[in-house]
Amino acid sequence: MALRAIVFDYGMVLTGPQDPAAHAELVRLIGLPFNRFEELYWADRHAYDEGKLTGFQFWQKLVREGGLTRSQAEIQHLIFLDGQMWSTVNDRMVAWQVQLKKHGLLTGILSNMGDSVLEALLATHSWIANFDVHVWSYQLLMAKPDPAIYRHILAKLGTQPEETLFLDDRLENIVAARDLGIQAIQFSNADTLRQELIAAGLDAELPLP
Template identity: 40%
Template sequence: MLRNHRTTDLGYNRPMSSLDAVLFDYGMVLSAPRNPQIWSELAGLSGMSEAELERVYWMYRDEYDAGILTGEEFWSNVGASAGATYSPDLLSQMNAGDVRLWGDLNEPMVQWVLQLHRAGIRTGILSNMGDRMSEGLASRFDWIGRFHHTVWSHALKMRKPDPAIYAESASGLGVAPARILFIDDKPENTSAAIAFGMQAIVYKDFDSFTAEMESRGFGDLLRIASSGAR
């Protein structure tokens, strides 16, 4: 898959694969699974059992991610489903807890992202995420600001797997779809990326991810990034 060499901003030559950019989902790719202790805390704040919160949390999540609901409206709807009304202060606490819920990082993937940045490889985020979540995560993790382009679904009023959201990511990265690798934990989202013309990998865990990168001929990106970090 190696084609020629390119000089990066770091001043060294690196082989160029058939990819010019890597596009990441956030949840369960850059993040670890949700934190169970914080989930328990959110259930306590909501006045619900964890099982009941599980049901209503996902009931309204698509509308939140699509920008139909703000973070405050999302949690207000969650409360209303249980006959509760939350104060502005409690809504703020629940939004902050939601950020912390998904704030544990998938360290091997985040380290690879940082290496890609150092190597001068274009990167992006394409994530289904509501307004308070994206704001909170961007405030918490300064490395999010180093991506060349980020697409948070709420800002576009659309969600994966809508083809238009992949078009927005490709346009923002300034890279042809065929030269973008998209990584997501949900097969329906990677299938939509492939249909749009991108390369894609379903993320399960870091070991299987690196094995698939090698088998697909993209292993040079792993090695290039490592060499660029030195």
């Protein structure tokens, strides 16, 4: 069955690594050792992505569990920097989405994303609106690799699993997609993706990045 849709993860696929300046400023403002900051930052990130915490609650909890106190205004600034940290665009992949659309393929974003980060990204990245379907985890109170979130985007696209290609940098999310019959490739960079698409014979069905 021919491909009809390409679904992209957001972070580390449509965007690059964390912005180092924003990350460094977050660590500086929190004032904890780097490893302790990273531990606290990632401890509740999945809950944030699932909508169990708002952006304000996420940072309030991190500050509290770090044994710190910060004003509401200071926490709002941490939220702002968090959004900045995930704003480094992978221009080649964004340009590829435009090519795919011109080729007649549907495109979607399926991302584990918290509310405040999404608000920041939508305010700065107008290209996000060019995708046919957007699925942001916090809005559904579920996150990858929950099979239900993949079924949700398939329903929104109106495609069968075998008609859909999914790209994500995390292996567990790729495995979950494949378990549902979705074609899936673990993304590392555009050059490697190009080679994998050729190896899979998909260069006959879609333009290459």
